[in-house]
Amino acid sequence: MAHRTRLVWDDGFTAYNFGPSHPMGPARLALTTRLLDNLGVLDQVEVIGPGVASDDLLATVHDRDYIAAVRAASLDPDSADGRRGLGTEDDPAFAGMHEASARIVQGTVDVCDAVWSGEADHGVNYCGGLHHAMATNAAGFCIYNDIAVGIQWLLDHGAERVAYVDIDVHHGDGVERIFWNDPRVLTISIHESGRALFPGTGWPADIGGPDARGTAVNVALPPGTGDSDWLRAIESVVPHVVAAFDPDVLVSQHGCDSHRQDPLAHFSISLDAQRRAHECLHRLAHDQAGGKWVALGGGGYELVDVVPRSWAHLTAIAAHAPVSSTTAVPAEWLDHVRETFGREGPPTMGDLAEKDLPIWVRPWGMGHNPDRPGDAAILATRQAVFPLHGLDPWFD
Numbered sequence: 398m399a400h401r402t403r404l405v406w407d408d409g410f411t412a413y414n415f416g417p418s419h420p421m422g423p424a425r426l427a428l429t430t431r432l433l434d435n436l437g438v439l440d441q442v443e444v445i446g447p448g449v450a451s452d453d454l455l456a457t458v459h460d461r462d463y464i465a466a467v468r469a470a471s472l473d474p475d476s477a478d479g480r481r482g483l484g485t486e487d488d489p490a491f492a493g494m495h496e497a498s499a500r501i502v503q504g505t506v507d508v509c510d511a512v513w514s515g516e517a518d519h520g521v522n523y524c525g526g527l528h529h530a531m532a533t534n535a536a537g538f539c540i541y542n543d544i545a546v547g548i549q550w551l552l553d554h555g556a557e558r559v560a561y562v563d564i565d566v567h568h569g570d571g572v573e574r575i576f577w578n579d580p581r582v583l584t585i586s587i588h589e590s591g592r593a594l595f596p597g598t599g600w601p602a603d604i605g606g607p608d609a610r611g612t613a614v615n616v617a618l619p620p621g622t623g624d625s626d627w628l629r630a631i632e633s634v635v636p637h638v639v640a641a642f643d644p645d646v647l648v649s650q651h652g653c654d655s656h657r658q659d660p661l662a663h664f665s666i667s668l669d670a671q672r673r674a675h676e677c678l679h680r681l682a683h684d685q686a687g688g689k690w691v692a693l694g695g696g697g698y699e700l701v702d703v704v705p706r707s708w709a710h711l712t713a714i715a716a717h718a719p720v721s722s723t724t725a726v727p728a729e730w731l732d733h734v735r736e737t738f739g740r741e742g743p744p745t746m747g748d749l750a751e752k753d754l755p756i757w758v759r760p761w762g763m764g765h766n767p768d769r770p771g772d773a774a775i776l777a778t779r780q781a782v783f784p785l786h787g788l789d790p791w792f793d
């Protein structure tokens with residue numbers, strides 16, 4: 398049987414490496430691929446290794462001067478002095494950074510191409526999802542914005558409406574900014590409030606530019622948000638707006654730094670809830686986008702316990718070979734973790750006990766309480782954008 402799901406992977410992706418003291422260690426990517434292999438999921442997908450995006454492709458989103466600056470920093474990392482965000486603490490320059498970053502972009506464009514042309518139903522690039530990169534500068538560990546280049550490629554090749562959903566704990570600011578005034582692109586970001594977390598943006602009142610009102614959607618949840626409120630936020634905003642928008646294709650960013658063990662943010666989310674969110678977006682692609690789905694990675698800084706399991710679930714779901722969260726983590730993967738990192742890995746593919754599954758999420762239709770911070774955040778977003786899509790903010 399022909400594989401209907403394409404995964405982008407190449408060992409060259411681990412060259413996207415800001416150095417040993419930077420939180421975004423490339424080990425997370427290699428561990429994810431190894432876990433997929435050990436789970437038997439790698440056999441269920443078509444694996445392709447991408448080339449390096451051309452400057453012309455990058456320039457569909459990024460300005461030429463910025464690309465030249467990345468190339469210069471890539472050749473001579475010591476010359477990067479913080480201009481255009483390069484050579485900063487968040488985005489240190491490293492040799493080969495242009496090629497490593499442009500390879501990630503090409504990977505995302507390749508899966509967009511496969512999904513759009515119908516060669517594949519779903520495409521996964523967990524090395525991509527670099528949502529903070531701006532048209533003119535690096536930001537937040539992101540050099541080139543593979544997501545925006547992928548979405549622009551879809552628009553340039555016939556897509557009329559692209560829906561983008563971002564469940565990374567940080568606001569998807571780069572993608573939102575690039576398509577701020579483009580009515581063909583719906584961007585939805587569910588994140589920790591900018592009051593507490595980088596990049597400090599993404600408020601309910603930010604709804605898109607004058608030609609595209611309602612096509613930027615932001616849910617800013619309080620620090621400490623747990624499974625039930627997080628899933629409620631996703632499930633009571635995302636499917637409604639996406640259905641009203643009626644996209645040709647769904648692109649989603651699955652940063653897993655919402656997890657309770659993540660060192661950079663302050664949510665309290667389990668692997669099991671992340672798995673459910675991945676499933677929700679998969680279902681949404683089938684229900685609202687004719688099954689056309691491009692799923693990307695993003696943030697995630699607990700490199701051993703969290704990232705590999707979360708994106709292994711994502712890939713398995715996309716491969717229509719889901720792995721239950723009570724499945725034991727394969728012994729060979731745990732052996733590798735022990736040998737390489739000198740520590741134990743997680744015993745099962747989820748965090749919660751079987752008795753706590755499925756996670757109970759109160760449907761919005763059962764009512765809401767504006768005195769609860771989670772409900773207040775959801776309601777603020779619904780009030781800001783639902784009427785622009787002909788939807789009722791108060792009741793489902």
Ligand SMILES: [Zn+2]
Nearest residue numbers: 565567654696
């Ligand atoms: Zn993030």
Ligand SMILES: [Zn+2]
Nearest residue numbers: 519679683717
């Ligand atoms: Zn599917």
